Amino acid sequence: MRISVIGCGYLGAVHAAAMASQGHDVIGVDVDPERIAALRAGRVPFHEPGLEALLGEGMRAGRLRFSAEVADAADAEVHFVAVNTPQRLGGDEADLGYVEAALTALRPHLAPGALVVGKSTVPVGTARRLAPLLGGRAELVWNPEFLREGHAVDDTLRPDRLVYGVGDEPAAAERATALLDAVYAPQLAAGVPRIVADRETAELVKVSANSFLALKISFINAVADVCAATGADVTLLADAIGHDARIGRRFLGAGLGFGGGCLPKDIRAFGARAAELGEDSIGSLLREADRINLGRRHRAVELLRTALGGGLRGRRIAVLGLAFKPDSDDIRDSPALSVATELALLGAEVVAHDPHAVAKVRVARPELRCVDAAVDAVAGADAVLVLTEWREYRDLDPAALAAATPARLILDARNCLDATAWRAAGWDYRGLGRHEHPVDALVA
Ligand SMILES: NC(=O)c1ccc[n+]([C@@H]2O[C@H](COP(=O)([O-])OP(=O)(O)OC[C@H]3O[C@@H](n4cnc5c(N)ncnc54)[C@H](O)[C@@H]3O)[C@@H](O)[C@H]2O)c1
Numbered sequence: 001m002r003i004s005v006i007g008c009g010y011l012g013a014v015h016a017a018a019m020a021s022q023g024h025d026v027i028g029v030d031v032d033p034e035r036i037a038a039l040r041a042g043r044v045p046f047h048e049p050g051l052e053a054l055l056g057e058g059m060r061a062g063r064l065r066f067s068a069e070v071a072d073a074a075d076a077e078v079h080f081v082a083v084n085t086p087q088r089l090g091g092d093e094a095d096l097g098y099v100e101a102a103l104t105a106l107r108p109h110l111a112p113g114a115l116v117v118g119k120s121t122v123p124v125g126t127a128r129r130l131a132p133l134l135g136g137r138a139e140l141v142w143n144p145e146f147l148r149e150g151h152a153v154d155d156t157l158r159p160d161r162l163v164y165g166v167g168d169e170p171a172a173a174e175r176a177t178a179l180l181d182a183v184y185a186p187q188l189a190a191g192v193p194r195i196v197a198d199r200e201t202a203e204l205v206k207v208s209a210n211s212f213l214a215l216k217i218s219f220i221n222a223v224a225d226v227c228a229a230t231g232a233d234v235t236l237l238a239d240a241i242g243h244d245a246r247i248g249r250r251f252l253g254a255g256l257g258f259g260g261g262c263l264p265k266d267i268r269a270f271g272a273r274a275a276e277l278g279e280d281s282i283g284s285l286l287r288e289a290d291r292i293n294l295g296r297r298h299r300a301v302e303l304l305r306t307a308l309g310g311g312l313r314g315r316r317i318a319v320l321g322l323a324f325k326p327d328s329d330d331i332r333d334s335p336a337l338s339v340a341t342e343l344a345l346l347g348a349e350v351v352a353h354d355p356h357a358v359a360k361v362r363v364a365r366p367e368l369r370c371v372d373a374a375v376d377a378v379a380g381a382d383a384v385l386v387l388t389e390w391r392e393y394r395d396l397d398p399a400a401l402a403a404a405t406p407a408r409l410i411l412d413a414r415n416c417l418d419a420t421a422w423r424a425a426g427w428d429y430r431g432l433g434r435h436e437h438p439v440d441a442l443v444a
Contacts, residue, residue: 001025001183004073005080006102008035008066010152010261010330011119011145012082013044014051016066018156020058022186027073028066039066047329047356050153070102074109078179079138081106082119082145085269086261092268094123096130103133103140110137115179118142121206121266123273127165127199141166141176142199144206149260150327157186161193165202207270211286214267216251217258218289221296224254224433234433235415254433255414256339256387257296259324261332264290297338300385300413300432301346307409307430308383313347318381318405320374321388321414322354322361329356331364336387339413343385344368353377355392375404383409389416398425 001024005016008030016028030036038045042059044052058064065072073079083098099120106116116138118127131140142165147155164180166173177196181188188194197205224234234254242249258264267290271283305312324334331337336354344350344367351369354361358370371377374392378384378401386393394416402408402425410422413432422429 001078001179002076003027003078003080003183004029004076005082006030006070006073006106007081007083007098007120008039009082009084010046010048010149011147012080013039013046013055014048014147014152014156015080015082015119015145017051017054017058017064018153019183020061020064021054021157024063024183026058026064027076028064029070029073030066030068033068036066036068047327048152049150049327054153070105071109073106075111077111077114078183079106079110079114079116080119080143081116084261085120085122085265087265087268092272094121094265094269094273096122096126099126100130100133103130107133107135107137110134112137114138115176116140117176117180119145121145121210121262122203123207123269124200124203124277125273126203131167139167139172139176140199141180142202143180144202146206146209149330150325158190159187159192161195162187163202163205164194164196165199165205166196167199207266207273210263210266211270211282211289213251214258214263214293215285215289217253218292220252220254221257221433222292225299227254228433235431253389253415255296255389255416256300256335256432257293259333259335259338260328260330261324264293264333296413296432297335297342300339300387300411301342303430303432304343304383304385304411307411307428312343314349315382316349316351316380317343318374318377318379318384319343319350319352320354320377320384320386320393321390322352322370323357323388323390326388326390329354329360331357331360334388337361337365339385339387340368341365351377351381354388355390375401378404381405382407383411386410386412386414386417389414393417398422398427402426 003019003024003026005012005028008028016026020026035045042056081102083102085094088095127140127142166176227234238252241247267286271286274282319340321336340350340352353374408427410427411430415431419429
């Protein structure tokens, strides 16, 4: 198939490379000329494991090209729209300006019979409302994306499910389904479930999935506060309730909460859209989840303040982790970056490290001091704060690191370290939402 992907960010670049890897002839289009220049040179402008190799493979095979000109996508049979849908400044709603611009730009270049497929996350009703922008030259369907940054290549090649949201007209819906089936032939052959629905359902599937995950994280964080107040241990609790197959252990990691370019803005946009429709229950549920989540950041700062005996000004704090999650350099609405920034504003001397996000932080927050090795951040620190659960930090040797700082105070805001091992190496270890001195698993 001849495919175009409009918007080559975290979603689009991966989608383009993945589609080329399964034999399609793909062109990626983006309005950012620097992004296009990097991709053309075979460089991924962000950190995503496995993407650079896939990109190089597709380009060498002649199946993957990039352009800043949408006109270069004119011969595509299927156009995927993967542009950003950020939170609107000053409101909770999604800003659909980029989707509108992409569809408008595409319109004069649509070949007869072309299909336009939205992949961006949008409020329910968007496809129906924006379809006229194509001027009747192509059908607009929605095929939401569920990839996780850090696992995006694998998630795109082997998704949990495919959801097609097609239009009301039966012949057009059938044709769109057949085209998407051809695009995703390898996934379908591998048995990936495919759900064909109306466009509204497809749009709602995506925001409902993200909202459910957000609720799960905020639920465990709310429970974590009760654990902290009573001496109970939230990680053991999560293990125990997670064994119930109806609940499951995933997304029950108590700590600093969620962030990034998706969950926060998606739950807000869902609440705003539901309110427009006169339905406020989901909005109030999600607003509470949002409030609990944002509160984690403040709680981490306060826990550190208490652990340091009250004062933050002038204290040297090693911050380990700045990305919103491990295996990504994405710092959009990153809880880690937000805590690091707050500490610096409160007068602490912050020395930060992240395995991949430092380059982005140096641009976004030039005032924050970043170093290239975790041990350099820890050296001489009054406290160490783990804010992103990178493998590199989980693998740190507490005994070796103890020599770097006489204070030996560590706040594990992601509850990702082995508390017993750190305490045994002489550290004052504290978790977020855990009692200061919990009874660790009594029987290993
Ligand atoms: N990042 C994720 O993990 C993820 C997962 C699932 C869904 N999504 C959704 O996918 C969409 C994109 O997210 P992202 O993280 O890739 O964003 P991003 O900001 O990384 O990428 C968006 C890209 O679109 C480009 N763009 C904007 N307007 C354009 C236009 N008119 N023509 C061509 N290119 C244009 C931008 O320059 C940018 O490179 C959002 O709706 C997001 O909610 C993201």
